[in-house]
Amino acid sequence: MAKAILVDTTKCTACRACQVACKQWNQLPATVTGFGGTYENPPDFRGSYTRVLFSESVKDGEVRWNFAKTQCMHCTDAACAMVCPTGAIRKSEFGTTVIDAAKCIGCNYCIANCTFGVIYFDRALNRARKCDMCYDRMSNGKTPACAKACLTGCLQFGERSEILAKAQAAVAAAKNRGLAGAQVYGQTEVGGLGWIYVLKDAPAAYRLPAAPEPPVTARFWQALxxxxxxxxxxxxxxxxxxxxxxxxxxxxxxxxxxxxxxxxxxxxx
Ligand code: SF4
Ligand code: SF4
Ligand code: SF4
Incomplete structure (x- = not known):
């Protein structure tokens, strides 16, 4: 049964408990980062499976914050799986995209072709790494660590069809509160994502691609x-x-x- 996680950005406070829980559960290394003029931290995916994007916009003289947790989106049309020459990347029984570390040869093709640029290369282990939607926890009937840690209800885990229905209800409620640009993101993008977003505004306001597609090279490579x-x-x-x-x-x-x-x-x- 396909699983999904809801990211209701109308409820995100950017506390980053999800980032900490992910690092802790996956035993990822601590990384030293600097201040780059934004509260967004870490600045990229090196050493992390997830990070909350901070996007600011000014509307009618009012500053608006848009926070969006990002990670592997678990695309149905996963470009990474299309290009992996060893078959290390596969779709799981939950509809998620997972990497078999034992089969990864560190060729970097998946990193170069990922639709969302969310895979990082672990030099020490010579392999690609990314969010696997906590496959180990899910296989044991547990909620992914980040969703478990979220205090505001922004992240909610469940069957994909239920999560989609929750997202649509949240968008309708947001529109009723005056957020005319509220929309669902992830329902059909890249064949359907494993993370379903409730956005207050257009994807660009969150630095998310409006019409994400696997690169042409990935499709070509797959055909070949x-x-x-x-x-x-x-x-x-x-x-x-x-x-x-x-x-x-x-x-x-x-x-x-x-x-x-x-x-x-x-x-x-
Ligand atoms: S976001 Fe990137 S790594 Fe994740 S399934 Fe899509 S293409 Fe693969
Ligand atoms: S780095 Fe590993 S997972 Fe990525 S394409 Fe190469 S073999 Fe596959
Ligand atoms: S689902 Fe698991 S691996 Fe993915 S971001 Fe959340 S805690 Fe990290």
Missing amino acids: FQPARIVAGLAILFGLWSNRKHSADLAPAPEGTATGAGRAISAGK
Whole structure:
């Protein structure tokens, strides 16, 4: 069953408890960062699976803050999975996108092609890393760590269909409060995301892409590479089948029977 997490930005206070919970649960390293003229911190995904974007806008002389927690979006049309040459990236039974660390060779293709630029390269381990929507917790019936830590109800975890219904209700309520630009983000983008956002305004006001798409190179690579993978798979299966057949032919025949080559030799007597 597809799972999702609601990000209702009308309720986000940018406390970043989600960032801390994620670091703690995934045992990610502490990183030293500087002040770059914004409260947004960390400034990028190096050493982090998630970060809250701080976007400021001025409307009618009034400063507005827009906060949006970002991480791997768990795209249905996952560009990272399209380009991974080793099959390390797959869609899980929850509809999420996960990386098998044992299969990752650190080629960086997924990082170069990710639609949202959210994967980071771990130099020490020579592999790609990103949010897996807490696959380990979910597999054990638990709520992802960030959603568990959120105090305001901004993050809510559940079945994707239920989360979508909650998002639509929250958008309707926001519009009733005068937020005319309120909208759902993630329902159909990139085939549907695993994170469903309630935005107060257009995606650009949060620095989210308005019409995200997997890069053309990813689709091209998939079209080129997948058939090769299928051919390689078929070749392996054929090899296994022919090995088994060969072994069966060489196996000693039970007493009183004659098979394969043995039968040919018998026939020549
Ligand atoms: S956001 Fe990037 S890493 Fe996550 S599923 Fe989409 S393409 Fe893959
Ligand atoms: S870095 Fe790892 S996960 Fe990413 S494309 Fe290469 S092998 Fe696949
Ligand atoms: S779902 Fe888990 S891995 Fe993803 S951002 Fe939340 S805590 Fe981090």
